[in-house]
Amino acid sequence: MSQTKYIFVTGGVTSSLGKGIIAASLAKLLQARGYKTTIQKLDPYINVDPGTLNPYEHGECYVTDDGAETDLDLGHYERFLNVKTSQANNVTTGRIYQSVIEKERRGEFLGKTVQVVPHITNEIKERVQILGKSGEYDIVITEIGGTVGDIESLPYIEAVRQLLWELGDNNAIVIHLTLVPYLSAAGELKTKPTQHSVKTLMESGIKADILVCRTEHEISDEIKNKLALFCNVRREAVIQSIDASTIYDVPILMQQEGLDTVTLKKLALSDTTPPDLKQWDQFLRRHKNPKHEVTIGLVGKYVELQDSYKSILESFIHAGASNEVRVNVRFIHSEHISKKTNGKILQGLDGILVAPGFGERGIEGKIEAVRYARENNIPFLGICLGMQMAVIEFARNVLGLENANSTEMDGSTPHPVISLMEEQKTITNKGGTMRLGAWDCHLMDGTLVQKVYQGATDISERHRHRYEFNNKYKEQLENAGLITSGINKETGLVEIVELADHPWFIGVQYHPEYKSTVANPHPLFVGLVKAALNHKKEQSNASMA
Secondary structure (H helix, E strand, O other), X not given: XXXXXXXXXXXXXXXXOOHHHHHHHHHHHHHXXXXXXXXXXXXXXXXXXXXXXXXXXXXXXXXOOOOOEEOOHHHHHHHHHOOOOOHHHEEEHHHHHHHHHHHHHOOOOOOOOOOHHHXXXXXXXXXXXXXXXXXOOOEEEEEEOOOOOOHHHHHHHHHHHHHHHHHOOOOEEEEEEEEOOEEOOOOEEOOHHHHHHHHHHHHOOOOOXXXXXXXXXXXXXXXXXXXXXXXXXXXXXXXXXXXXXXXXXXXXHHXXXXXXXXXXHHOOOOOOOOOOXXXXXXXXXXXXXXXXXXXXXXXXXXXXXXXXXXXXXXHHHHHHHHHOEEEEEEEEEHHHOOOOOHHHHOOOOOEEEEOOOOOOOOHHHHHHHHHHHXXXXXXXXXXXXXXXXHHHHHHHHOOOOOOOEEOOOOOOOOOEEEEEOHHHOOOOOOOOOOEEEEEEEEEOOOOHHHHHOOOOOEEEEEEEEOEEEOHHHHHHHHHOOEEEEEEOOOOOOEEEEEXXXXXXXXXXXXXXXXXXXXXXXXXXXXXXXXXXXXXHHHHHHHHHO
16 A cells, blocks of 8 residues: 555544444454554543543553553553554643644744644644554554543644545545434434534534444434434444444444445445454454353452453453453452451452552552462462562561561651662652563573463563562562562563462562453463462362362
């Protein structure tokens, strides 16, 4: 292909309709037809990135290989496409304005009055086309965050209008995701919200090429014809997106509706090659027809909002399908766990995952969860803060270092087994200043974690943290039985800990959930689910004996 094609995905009526899932599903279908496809997200909030946002505000913060803290939708993009994203795949209003203001300060606008049009919109257009101009992709899908009509989204919508005009016919299209609600009192689906949403889009100078209609009930041909007529789109371009049992069904549903076919037609691209979805279908079969079932406790501080642990939950789905196991995740608030309650709260679990997080709230509960897993031989995985809690628990209860802690929680602890990295001690800004992105890790021979990684000696994993294992305590902890099985050779920092006298106990400083995809489930999650299944079988055999 000589020219990259662009697809813009906008949303109307309400938020949380699933623009990211629709974008990822379409990208999967186009990729399965042989087109090199990527997705980017334009976020209308003024934060430079979501790194400083509370998980309750925006769900998890996803991290790319190049260290970008991004929107959680990029996780969907990677999980569906099995293609790495980067800083170029996520743009925020904060970053746009920051860049334009820096250019103004350097005098790059030659004394011109800096305005939303053309300066902000030009910056947006430039960012949108970075991936397209790289020569790596045939098609770039751009998801516009927010809802059409939001004041925050107006510069993005205007930039899209300009791009549609500049790129010309058949080179860029707009897919508008909208809601067709069902009114139970009237007993019918209503098209008026969609009509108003499309009208709002047209008032901004943009005509939707394809309508994707989210619905809880089947949309009849009569309603599709009505939507086509009143929203000024072709009948075949009215696509139903009905509620699915899993997000991984959506690509199949979109294929059945012909979303990829009508998209390729509007972009003047060949649709003669049918999509190759054999691997995807196999994953769905294994996911929907498990042979076994396990329950794993997810111990965290933000369990009220499941999006806070989105990548972890999806990783369990991938690992479950790989093992042909249904993974039931039991959310456990770490603030509810204590020495008195942990036996009741954690009873009956086949595995325990202590989740990442920041701050001192709920820390003692996480430490108690680690102790319970260690003492009862329950398969355990600690991620980032979870790994640090495992080190603190071992230092306190096995090594006997009273009040051992992390300096993040207790600056005056007598035993700072977890402490601030030297290069972090002078940093005052919070945004983008942690150890971020992909770092190498060397695995020690003969360790459990090397077995989990199928004999690998060196791996690369993504990080997002500020505090580290304190190497001053390394020898003491190792002598007491804590194995430091993964080391970053460049820094000498401990990346992985495990226990030799435990069936399956691993803590990792990095975030394995960021790299798990449908095509490549992460080995740590695959290993934890497998160990949980073995634990369940052993418990069952013991009770029968």
